Amino acid sequence: MEIQYLDWNNSNQILNKAYEAGLFVLIIGPKGTGKTSLVRDFAENKSINLESINFSLRTRESHLIGTKTLTDGTVSFDEGILIKSMKEGNMLYLDEINSAEADVLLRLDEALDDRRQIVLKESTGEVIKAKENWFVIATINPLTHSGTKELPPQILSRFPVRIRLEYPPENIELEIIKKYVTGEHESEIIQAIKLANILRQAAAVEELFYSPSLRETIAFGKLLGKGMSSKEVAYFVFGNVYTQWGNIEYQKVSDIITSMFGN
Ligand SMILES: Nc1ncnc2c1ncn2[C@@H]1O[C@H](COP(=O)(O)OP(=O)(O)O)[C@@H](O)[C@H]1O
Ligand SMILES: [Mg+2]
Structure with missing residues (x-):
């Protein structure tokens, strides 16, 4: 492609x-x-x-x-x-x-x-x-x-x-993701970009160990297109990686995902 x-x-x-x-x-x-x-x-x-x-x-x-x-x-x-x-x-x-x-x-x-x-x-x-x-x-x-x-x-x-070269503004990131996925699920993708930016800001001040990139937000859009729920995809793409730094680190991000994507 x-x-x-x-x-x-x-x-x-x-x-x-x-x-x-x-x-x-x-x-x-x-x-x-x-x-x-x-x-x-x-x-x-x-x-x-x-x-x-x-x-x-x-x-x-x-x-x-x-x-x-x-x-x-x-x-x-x-x-x-x-x-x-x-x-x-x-x-x-x-x-x-x-x-x-x-x-x-x-x-x-x-x-x-x-x-x-x-x-x-x-x-x-x-x-x-x-x-x-x-x-x-x-x-x-x-x-x-x-x-x-x-x-x-x-x-x-x-x-x-x-x-x-920094992470792009939200609207630009959405435009980039749309190059990789179809136009559906726009509101969920916007939500994922917001999540990514929260995690990036936390990583920038060393509150988290990992900063998700455009690769992740693009992957989120692609998986949504496969019929998965946005919360599920948020864990696979954004949340689970933090387990590498232990449960406390993971829990911080898990709480954010739950609050943004529902229970
Ligand atoms: N401005 C952009 N337009 C289109 N795709 C982009 C843009 N920025 C990033 N991407 C996509 O995001 C992913 C990561 O980009 P990449 O160039 O590998 O980043 P880096 O070299 O900085 O690690 C790739 O899939 C790339 O195609
Ligand atoms: Mg590179």
């Missing part, structure tokens, strides 16, 4: 200008606020080839740079996505870059500085220069999210254009 991205805060425009100016972009926002969809949509509209990597503690330099391989007695170099995107002038999407380890970031930093080049010490030692239209977009989650680290200032400075 191909979904049209709803550009509700004009992110496309600033992405365009940054692209034309050759400035790299950082998108900051909680999970499920549409960061990846925005970037995919932008690349598609501009017909730019997109190379993506999702960082974790297990991402190694070799994922970015490449690895030597031996086939039939000949050594060749299998280029990683950083090298590939630089050579081809593609768009490189560095998702959750603040999950990367320091050594990986250091190697990235080499390529991202103003010379836009990197020494391929893993192979022949040649200098790889990025094509003119090479474009890099990175995302980070706000620091309140567990497991995220602060991005070092020198890496931050490689991305001088910063887009904030």
Whole structure:
């Protein structure tokens, strides 16, 4: 199913200008606020080839740079996505870059500085220069999210254009959900968005451990379409997850669901 991205805060425009100016972009926002969809949509509209990597503690330099391989007695170099995107002038999407380890970031930093080049010490030692239209977009989650680290200032400075992507206003969220589900059940979906926003606000002030995203409100709409009751779906999609942090945490949310969706 191909979904049209709803550009509700004009992110496309600033992405365009940054692209034309050759400035790299950082998108900051909680999970499920549409960061990846925005970037995919932008690349598609501009017909730019997109190379993506999702960082974790297990991402190694070799994922970015490449690895030597031996086939039939000949050594060749299998280029990683950083090298590939630089050579081809593609768009490189560095998702959750603040999950990367320091050594990986250091190697990235080499390529991202103003010379836009990197020494391929893993192979022949040649200098790889990025094509003119090479474009890099990175995302980070706000620091309140567990497991995220602060991005070092020198890496931050490689991305001088910063887009904030938050949860959308209620009416916009409804419009986005409607792209995924039929027009029925509107009042229940509005109620679910309200619930999501209550939980998001509680999570923002650390009263709850988890903040539901657009993935959840979209899932709510989809399940309602399968003939389930809104209260039932609210538990499956919004409530039950809090059991991970124990019964007290779950009970807090359960009370809210009961008060909003009835007994
Ligand atoms: N503005 C939007 N228009 C259409 N779909 C959206 C929008 N924002 C979020 N979504 C949908 O919400 C879900 C989460 O979005 P995603 O881009 O994966 O978020 P993130 O990368 O920030 O975690 C996806 O199913 C996505 O298609
Ligand atoms: Mg994403």
